[in-house]
Amino acid sequence: MKIGLLGCGRIGRVHARSVGQLDSVAIAAVADTSAASAQELAGETDAQVMSAAALIASPEVDAVLIGTPTNTHYDLIHAACKARKAIFCEKPIDMSADRIRDCVWAVEDAGVPFMTAFNRRFDPNFSQIQSRITRGEIGSVEIVTILSRDPAPPSLEYIATSGGLFRDMMIHDLDMARFLLGEEPTSVFAVGSSLVDPEIGNAGDIDTGAVTLTTATGKICQISNSRRATYGYDQRIEVHGSKDMLRAENVLENTVEMASASGFRKAPAQHFFWSATRPPTALGWRILPKPSQAVRNRLPISTMDYGLKC
């Protein structure tokens, strides 16, 4: 399968590297508003440089991978739908839930495969928790607890266009909640503070947040986020079921432990999700089939709605 990569920035390069490790997929074309960035990534991937419009139209391209700024996603998705290309689009799809729904209808009408960048579902630890829940190992889900902290906040420039902590960071945890609860949330409560860096608060965003979700049958999910953790990229999930409990700890940098008068010390958590020592498949992606009517019915309670009340 031939991929057209839209956006050759940081995340575009991450995807290009992931694609490069798969046998059956290749980057055929790249596009970026910066000719230099496009040229550089084209050189590394043996791809052609094109304009976005030409790339989407090209018969050489089976699927588009959208890694451009969020405010361009809407138009690119619609264009790709018209060109009947399979679509992978980075998160968040858009800042507006209404516009996201528009994208969903466009995808449905076009009947093209569509997937967004909820890579954490492919994390080997989290996906194992989900499959063990599905196999009934812990009975029915009652409480989901998600602790998620980034090593350090992004730049203030990034913060300004990120859509805020809920859309940019907690979006992954909200997706995990949907992945693990097995039911759509029916109520959302959110609080947030600026504790890590007052400049983030001055920019109108928060850097520390907490959400509680409940479902129609009374399942509860608590999520907390911080933009800063001194000890690495901290991603932990715990699911309390009617029979037993499952939890996933962080992968540490190594398994060495030192014993001294101050106790037993292990390594910090691996530093970020594209750490070289994480298996590259953790960042992999696959083309999902056309969304079913059932999915369409669920969509008015979009992931994007969460966090708007804080």
Next chain:
Amino acid sequence: MKIGLLGCGRIGRVHARSVGQLDSVAIAAVADTSAASAQELAGETDAQVMSAAALIASPEVDAVLIGTPTNTHYDLIHAACKARKAIFCEKPIDMSADRIRDCVWAVEDAGVPFMTAFNRRFDPNFSQIQSRITRGEIGSVEIVTILSRDPAPPSLEYIATSGGLFRDMMIHDLDMARFLLGEEPTSVFAVGSSLVDPEIGNAGDIDTGAVTLTTATGKICQISNSRRATYGYDQRIEVHGSKDMLRAENVLENTVEMASASGFRKAPAQHFFWSATRPPTALGWRILPKPSQAVRNRLPISTMDYGLKC
């Protein structure tokens, strides 16, 4: 110091055993509406059986330990205040926040030492977390996460008079939140479900609950409770600070680990807070000094207010 023990039921006996392990304190008198219970515990502790009124009035008694049903606490506290005795009273002090405030004013006016049964502050793991926070080891507190599950729900008879999950069980976690946040909560959000046993729901209570607290400076605390955990008495706390993070895990029944084709298996958590293998000092208590004016000012936001909105 001579103790008068009011109430010779389950919790009264636990306290009698704790007192028996201290050198400088002894049970001088016991009282219970069941003469047989009073007689039995008197025999074990070499104490006299008295009526509650006589016990409170007795010059042989320096302090009263109130372990009677909740609806008797109010009158016993007021009587002990009049008799100028030091008071230890089980939690919850009363079902009504107003009546609890009355008790506080009575204690203040009498100028007697008063303490309630927040034993978890004396748990060696949790008290260490608090003292390390106080020493500044993790900077300022940002997020407190408390996961608390009982091994099994109490009887429906107990549920009926317990005051509900928030007053009976989460009260300890709310106290931990105050202990660790270093600031009074200014907002409380609570949700609850009956997932463990529908009979608990039918009785008007919940068995699964979650609370979010925030403080004036933006600190956040998330608590979740379940009345059932197959793997023991589960009490974990984690504090994310501006510099570092501290967490306390459960004490397991032993340190043995078995390795087999299904992986590495450790023992369950110790089963309950009066487990024989926990150091008895974890249940110890001490007489606190007269509450200061500052404490009095804080009291309108009583621990008892929490959870009333669920």
Next chain:
Amino acid sequence: MKIGLLGCGRIGRVHARSVGQLDSVAIAAVADTSAASAQELAGETDAQVMSAAALIASPEVDAVLIGTPTNTHYDLIHAACKARKAIFCEKPIDMSADRIRDCVWAVEDAGVPFMTAFNRRFDPNFSQIQSRITRGEIGSVEIVTILSRDPAPPSLEYIATSGGLFRDMMIHDLDMARFLLGEEPTSVFAVGSSLVDPEIGNAGDIDTGAVTLTTATGKICQISNSRRATYGYDQRIEVHGSKDMLRAENVLENTVEMASASGFRKAPAQHFFWSATRPPTALGWRILPKPSQAVRNRLPISTMDYGLKC
């Protein structure tokens, strides 16, 4: 049962405290060459001070607990046998294997219960490993690994009369090996070094040692000892079986873990075997029945023989 305690030094006091926590046993009499030590412990235990001979002869004494210096054990055991008292004797029983066998024959002829101070068999973790082996959980035992380190070496005065590392310290590990192997060792290999403190080497002892035992059916046990560990009292055992593996880790001082840029740090191991937070029953003891003929046949390969070849 009434106990006569011979020896009121450090270990005698440890035993007195353990006896004090048992309901059915009491110290009736104490003896020590230091009248002051005897008087002090007698005061604490409500016991009479006697001479050793009078204590052993006393009809008030059912059993003697020998906690005197090693070179007095032989005579006291023989005297107690003549007086038909049950005997508990501290380790090592004697410095000479021949004299230990003499003691065993005396005990056998007298038909009195006898027990020596291998307290580690009553450690809740190690005893659980042994009982799970006995229940067949890991199949047949193949490799036993014992890592044992003291926090710090004893004084040079103690070293001078201790009998050396193998008789004084590793004796417990050799007993654990017999406890867990389920077969008598048939070969012993030992090496030792003085690495911790050259003065220990100058005194003719070692402070670092390693032993390999094998049994008739080919089971293997490796033991290593050091007189120094910065991180607490370190006692770990691992048993590799034909089906699965069991291991016991140290009990740490608490369960608190700190996460920082240098990683995840837990507390040191509890500092010594009479740590206040260890359950006192771990130091408990019980009177064993008269040794059977089978035991007598095994005795020529006494625990005391080990380590003599280093």
Next chain:
Amino acid sequence: MKIGLLGCGRIGRVHARSVGQLDSVAIAAVADTSAASAQELAGETDAQVMSAAALIASPEVDAVLIGTPTNTHYDLIHAACKARKAIFCEKPIDMSADRIRDCVWAVEDAGVPFMTAFNRRFDPNFSQIQSRITRGEIGSVEIVTILSRDPAPPSLEYIATSGGLFRDMMIHDLDMARFLLGEEPTSVFAVGSSLVDPEIGNAGDIDTGAVTLTTATGKICQISNSRRATYGYDQRIEVHGSKDMLRAENVLENTVEMASASGFRKAPAQHFFWSATRPPTALGWRILPKPSQAVRNRLPISTMDYGLKC
């Protein structure tokens, strides 16, 4: 750098895959007595098929990678020395210590780089232990403990030509001992049993073994091996130093933990050293410089001498 690969069997294919992940190295030619095996691997690596002699002589080949049966290593090493090629040779180099020394002198005389397959030095956990020892973090090394178990024994055919447990399996642990002790062993004690499979004993080999090494300054190393572990590929190392202690645990298959009435269960250890989820660099290799005179002087105590006395 262009590699000539001698031997296209299991281990040859593992090396070909490792080379394929390095940017600066490529397989230029392959040789195998099985034309089909050579052809298949040549196809996958875009390499030429050659005879061993032609490959060694080819100007297209800078270095040879010897993955053929052990009894061919001697001649291939000598041929490569004559052709002045850099050499990587699988372990064991030969069954005879004398013949290994011959190889070493040939390498020295030719002045070519030479390396053997002690891949565990490149394991991220073990290499970190060694570098932290070198940095002085734990003071001087006193006791090294190595526990090493394979998931299951190899086939009896393999056993027959393997050279036995010490040369085939424990050779890696003996290398780790040299890597970590920082001194050459001066005494070796070994025991072995056939406990896993009596057929291994009938074939003249052992499947369970233990070794004790000591050095001139009194450092001690204990190693134990089993050919079977139900819980994965088990490789643990612990180094007790004069200041502190370092240990490396196994990498587990994932970080998920399940809590149930039977306790807390984690995943088994990763199953084998070429597991897909281990970072490929763990199997990487590099060309070492010509051995110095100091190394030459150490060589009479060859790794190959170990274990010959069992």
